[in-house]
Amino acid sequence: MxxxxxxxxxxxxxxxxxxxxxxxxxxxxxxxxxxxxxxxxxxxxxxxxxxxxxxxxxxxxxxxxxxxxxxxxxxxxxxxxxxxxxxxxxxxxxxxxxxxxxxxxxxxxxxxxxxxxxxxxxxxxxxxxxxxxxxxALPLVGTDDILSAVRACIPAIGAEGFGDRALAEDGWAQDAAATAAVPEERETKLFRSGETAALVSSGKDRGVTSVCRVSGRIEDEATAENLRSALTGLYGTPSAKGDDLIWTHDGRSLRLVTYERDGATGPIAFHIPVSYVGESE
Incomplete structure (x- = not known):
């Protein structure tokens, strides 16, 4: 170089x-x-x-x-x-x-x-x-905003897949310009709310499962730990899959994915895909 x-x-x-x-x-x-x-x-x-x-x-x-x-x-x-x-x-x-x-x-x-x-x-x-x-383009968000977006996603995903009516009822509106910038084959819509800086999008998790995804960036590892604790307080003890933590609530799976790199500093990108897994017997 x-x-x-x-x-x-x-x-x-x-x-x-x-x-x-x-x-x-x-x-x-x-x-x-x-x-x-x-x-x-x-x-x-x-x-x-x-x-x-x-x-x-x-x-x-x-x-x-x-x-x-x-x-x-x-x-x-x-x-x-x-x-x-x-x-x-x-x-x-x-x-x-x-x-x-x-x-x-x-x-x-x-x-x-x-x-x-x-x-x-x-x-x-x-x-x-x-x-x-x-x-x-991911916004910097706090724990309260993330939890608010997760609560909005839970009723928006069900056995029939993603439905944006529940989001609209909770004050979320589609960002038409941002949605149009995404390739059509990705089947993704982006939603924003005036009450939270977090982003919500529809799409496929790993190209297969329909999800309502919460996205953004958190300030640092301390904020990440605070988010993990807050999710556990709301949805119980998570299971682990690799570096990801997974909570199950009301027939939905919430998977916290953070992108922390060795030696990197600054904010940490995250995604929380919420998917429907069915009611447990």
Whole structure:
């Protein structure tokens, strides 16, 4: 990787902004903008494609949308730095176009980009430093908002699948623009409420089971633990499946999925798909 300029980073940010929605990262649209699956040269000068990494001619930054980013609804940019001392000057140049950061946490900085949140922090080794920019459309939400959205989802999913009437009765309305941005084959509708920042969407869990899904980002691990405790207080002791926790209530399954990465800092993306499993005898 060669060092990326501020213009390179801004070009990659523009690409990420155009494909990032609360329910989907539209990587198919990258090719239309001149971004293609990256290639690396291996033994005997042979090249191989690196799935989830995208490059563009005359741009030294990379767009990253691997399986991890897709699951957490993030679009990332990896930019090589000449040295660690180039980190802050790069951000200063980026700020001339995007405006000043809205927050700082140590060496990490955040921006609010018209409904998208962007966080950047230094990564890599001292001998090969880089900056990682991460964009997401998922809102930052608190425990009370999440619980309110979960309570709305429970009656919206039943033996016949998802029904939005129960959501409407609870004050949730479909976000037509965001829903239209999702590929039709994903069968996803996005809903918002003026009473909570959490997002609710319909869809398929793992492509099979109809769900009412609550999504967002939580501040940190302490908030995640508080959420786990609150769900347990409401719905009893959960079972575990891998890193996921599953509660059963009133014929529904509530599965808490958090996307915590080793070495990563900042907010944690989460999803709570609520599905119908039938009444227990």
């Amino acid at each position: 060669k060092p990326a300029s501020a213009d390179d980073v801004l070009g990659a940010i523009a690409a990420c902004r155009s494909i990032t929605t609360p329910t989907w990262i539209d990587t198919d649209a990258l090719e239309e903008q001149g971004w293609y699956t990256a290639e690396v040269r291996g033994e005997r000068r042979r090249t191989r494609k690196v799935r989830g990494i995208y490059e563009s001619r005359n741009n030294r930054a990379y767009v990253v949308a691997t399986r991890d980013e897709l699951r957490s609804r993030e679009c990332a940019i990896q930019a090589r730095l000449e040295s660690t001392s180039n980190y802050v000057p790069l951000l200063q140049q980026v700020s001339q176009t995007l405006g000043m950061p809205t927050g700082q946490d140590g060496f990490a900085y955040t921006w609010d980009l018209d409904g998208l949140a962007m966080r950047v922090e230094p990564t890599g080794e001292r001998s090969a430093p880089s900056a990682r920019f991460v964009l997401t």
